[in-house]
Amino acid sequence: MIVLRRVNKSFDGGGSYAVRDLSLEVSTGETLVLLGSSGCGKSTTLKLINRLVEPSSGSLEIDGRDILHHDPVQLRRSIGYVFQGIGLFPHLTIRQNVEVVPRLLGWPPSRRRDRAMELMEMIGLLPDDYAERFPDELSGGEQQRVGVARALAGDPAYLLMDEPFGALDALTRDTLQQELLSLKSRLHKTIVFVTHDIFEALTLSDRIAILHAGAMEQIGTKEEILGRPATPFVRDLFAKPAQQLTAFREML
């Protein structure tokens, strides 16, 4: 379980806040989607959880322990992270990319290798074909699959995903979303997923937290949010795509 209590983050010494007075809980096995437009503080929130960014005030706990008491390096190794820019290591093969965290954790080479092969099969990139390729030989969708495999390699209980499919075309994005859903049901990870895409949020979430200007507007299941939007902002947020969908259907 991840708990944030009244967390604030300012990058300019209090002039403005990227995250303002944010409190939320992510229960074990749950997928929480942080939804909001760019600059709303959702990526910062994600980075606060694995200490890529330190809070200005407030506290964060993982499994009941304040994360400031964790060594940040150890903490990050125990949390899977899928980056917005994918960020595969271009000088390493696909297998070596997937093996990075096990290597940092000091696993013996044979165990690392087995784990990498297992994950590559799971994400549908056959090791025989892909293991010794380099990232720039893969398509964008394949690269982000590797990004997911790399995040899962150390078998972390938590997975943080920062707009992982944002840069992919619509078809690939849809495929990867479906794959993530099936992974989720098999692996029982606790996932915090950041996106600005409302449909993605609706597809993947157990609960959604809507952020605006660093503060939380509403948190709840999609039924709760769609049924009882807590603020005008939330209502408008979902109203616009609904109008677009109607217009689209009429065109068809």
Added chain:
Amino acid sequence: MEESWLEFVAARLPELWLRTREHLMLTAVSTSLAIAIGIPLGIVARSRPGLRAPLLGAIGVVQTVPSLAMLALLLALLDRIGAVPAVAALTLYALLPIARNTLTGLQGVPEEVREASRGLGMTVRQQLLMVDLPLAAPVIIAGIRTAAVVGVGVATLSAFIGAGGLGQFINRGLSLSNTRLIVLGAVPAALLALLVDFTIAAAQWGMRPSRRTEAGPILPRLRPVAVALPFLLFAAGIVPQMSPPATAGDGERTSAPTIRIASKNFTEQVLLGEIMAQLLETRTSLRVERRFNLGGTMICHRALTSGEIDLYAEYTGTGLTAILQRPPMSDPGDVLRIVREEYRREFDARWLPPLGFNNTYAITVRRGAAGREGWRTVSDLAPRAASLTAGWTAEFSERPDGYPGLIEAYEYRFGTTLDVDPALMYQAIHRGQVDVIAAFSTDGRIAAYDLQPLVDDRRFFPPYEAAPVVRLDTLEAHPEIEETLSRLAGRLDNETMQSLNYEVDHRKRRPGEVAREFLLSQDLL
């Protein structure tokens, strides 16, 4: 008779090999040091933006110091000649491309890759070693390539301060006006630069990970070989330097004490060095190490006082004015007395009896011009001086007994002054590129180029009697040096010295050979 090119090279093959290895050693050691210092500097510059500008600025300033000035500076700083100041200078030069490329390479690591390395739980050190440096490697290696190739070039100048290398041939060629010697140094140096560049480029290729798409089984297997190339080259430079010299045939010779004789970088000095060396080699059991063609008076003097050489031939007037910083004097006996006393007191060195000639500066013009204008003395030039171009050697331009003193003594200046190389000034005046030079009065080329030395009518130039200057502790350890070299006293008058110089400068004969003939003619061998 001049030897053919083939004979010329063949006769110098062992030395060529030695100098090439020395050259390789200078380049390899300095480049390695620069890598060891420059890469960390580049890393610090990235992580501390505040330090970046001052750091790179400082290295950049170092880079702008002209190579010769840098060598001279380090010579003074380290107070010794030879490989140490040369390696230090070369290292400083190699620093900038390596440090700057390290910084550029590290800055080029994509932000998302850096974030990933941090976010996955790499320590700062792991980020650097596993991600940043491997990704920056191509740019860093490009910097090392630049540094090494420039290093091979600059290393040719190290010969000026007695560090050896292929510059030795170039130096000797310049001081003896011998084009073949220059080529013998320059061409192998250029080839060496190409070789160094090639091996590093090959290593860079070898370090790139093999791609599956690369066809054929041979190429990937060559990669480790390619990576090894620069290290092999490095080893070739270092290893033979550390093993005992291959020429050590019989134990008796190697155990004999060695004394080191130096010379400045012009013909007469090399000849005097050879004459003293051959005399000592024949008449005593001492071995002689020749450290000839050092880049000037101050370098020889410093080498002598720091104990890196035992003796060289100096001129009394030079000792008085350039070393002791006294005003010029005209009486030869007084000058000799003063340098003897002061050298003993200040430098623990001894002036042995003068060799016989007085190699003074001679303000010299073309004979034709002298006849036409009626010039006989230095004073005669005064009315036309403003329209004349003078070509001075670097030393003459600065020394108190050079142009600055000349202006005071004769109360006129020349319209234009150019710096000329001592070896090239006779040609320069002969071809009319300059009108006046400060020739060395014992130079054979005064006659050969049909030049006219003018009379020093105000007796400005002090006497420059050549004599061996020896360290006192060397004389104590080997008293036979004094006795042996004293046999040369008075044997070399101006005419003899002129003709010996002429044999080398104009007839392109080897100094060793000319020196030997002279010693034989004097029944000294």
